[in-house]
Amino acid sequence: MSEMTWKEYDQRVERVPVFIPVGSTEQHGPGLPMNVDFVIPTEFSERTAERVDGIVAPTIHYGAKSQPGSGGGSEFVGTTSVHGGTLRRQIQDVIGDLERDGAMKIVFFNGHYENEYPIREAIDRHIEDGTRATFIIASWWDLLSPSLRDEIFEEIPGGFPGWEKEHAGVIETALMRHFRPELVREDEIVDDEADRTPSHIVKPAPRETVSDSGVFYRATYGTADVGRRVVDDVTDTLVSAIEKEFA
Template sequence: MTTARLDHLTRDELARLAPRATVLVPLGSTEQHGPHLPVCADSAIVTDIAERAATQAALDVPVVVAPTLPFGFAHHHLPFGGTVSIGMLTYLQVLTDIGTSLHASGFRRLIFINGHGGNDAAVRAVGDRLVVENGLDMHVAGTSYWTCAADALRDMNLDVGPVPGHAGGFETSCLLALHPDRVRSDQFPPAEESVQPLVRLGAREAVIRQPGIWQLSDGRTDDSSRANADTGEKALENISDAVARFIVDFHRSSQVTA
């Protein structure tokens, strides 16, 4: 079986591979991540998960990994600076255009794997646009990694903070595992300070928006003082395993005409 980087292949190689492969599109963001993490955090994490998962899934089914989309819907981070955001409707259209292009290139199985909370609504909607509204003959999935790997994360019972949170214990642990050189260890915020208020509501299923809520914090959801590379590596491994299983199940369940 094959795993391949979409952008490393030629037009003709893609034409041969596309009809029988699942293409994975990682969705990132470029946004502020507190004083101690780089603005690439979400993109770096989801790229790593996608590459590990694709490599593992490719033992069973053909997988192609597209370049990570480095921008998403992150208007809520604009007041902090260090953020590049695409508006909600534009972003949904960008995902729709990516899917339409991949269909035109011969792909019939597509998974958007998301790594940024602000993208989640559009990721949930894009399959309906492509398949139901636009009538593409394509098998489309959209999921965020913390949703796809919810069972594995529950079993892990991580003690560094909520997953993914934002610039807190989990994401800091992942960055310490992946790119320790990009973590500003001397800029760690003081423990338990300026936690983003929404996480305290406990209304996990509700979509709650209040003006100015993010500015009540310093741009993080939770404390990063317990972050460590070992926890980050274990979490990335388990999340990638879960995403790999999803890719294989998705591929095998697809009933599309190539």
Template sequence: MGSNRRMDHMTWPEFKEVKTRPVIVPIGSTEQHGQHLPIGTDAVLATRVAEDLAERIDGTVLPTLSYGYKSKPLSGGGPLFPGTIDMNGVTVINQMHDVLSELIADGFTKIVVMNAHFENEAFIVEAIDLVTRETGGVATIVETNWWDPVPQSVIDKVFDGLVFPGWALEHAAVTETSLMLHYAPELVHMDRMVEEAGATAKSYVRYPVRQGDVPAHGGLANPAGSSAERGRLIAEACVGAVAEICAEEFGE
């Protein structure tokens, strides 16, 4: 992606000139992702998907919000692992609220929030709702998780010969590992990948979280079979679908 699409590489007059175009706010987390993926996986994926989307919709990408809401045991491994730095819900709400408010004050009316951390969404939506009420709905704000727009046909293709455990348990597993192999292979340690069955889904959450509630290596499902090609399929499907959503919602 050209640096002219990154807000943090622009001067303020350059940023002012693009206010009629879509602007994308990536948000991830700082959270353990097993033995083979970096702590910044969610932030990396939010950023790279947002950059690809910006190329498709002639948009601008804001600096990524790299801290997210508390990691849940059976979607992110919980609070037991060094490197997981969690924010309280009100912190996530306030940070997103303030970023969106400033964008709208600067005249931006086409905003995409690209989320890559399962636990963030309710707090993102709360921030969007508050800002929409406060500003009278002058901006159209589209919020999505990178996985939500991916068609089932693509999921079936990605998991051909593999078992899809459901999105909550796809933590440091096939989809995230494959996306990282596609976007940032230099950060992936395939030689450290633990090929085990992973966690068992439960219908409840128990606190305090205990050692043994999640696999000791941090992953929640088996990442075996991950590949850059599978990552490319996911990325292209996501970006293509969100680009279509933006065309519809922004009237372009």
């Protein structure tokens, strides 16, 4: 979208899906850059848009506040977040302008765990105000088929730990090795986890519930080949959803 002229955009916006990648600027351990959460949804959006003749809007780079149990939180230097209400208002404003210009098929592709509810609330409020558009909300981890997920994790010690504990772990490392290998600090990739993982939430988070490195699981197992398989699987799933919901 940002590389189109307004006339080129005007000729297509009413007919095709418009993708809005939503990410964050957040630590991902010593081996991955802080742009992981917006690189991944942007790359997925671009690949999917190519298959459905869509338009990719500029990515939202700042996400809802990183939480200690799923991203390390603000204890890590560089993690730069906004309050959920701030993100919700930004998304509402963006939706308003997109729909004003004729967008009828809008896909929010999310790459940051904590963004899910601000995105939903923004759309809910927009619907309450009246809308003609149809929305799809997708987080890449929800689109990964259980069969492929189980296949990837079956040979990893500890198995699948749950998505909130996969931060900077197997799949994110694999996706970055596939999408942007030049940004991966290969000599710094480590396996790590917190000393204690309570089933409840404590704030402020006790130090032993956050890993020292910012890696929550077994990043060394995230190969580029795993990334390629995840990309193929998730993209196919999203294309099918778009073809069904926007038929």
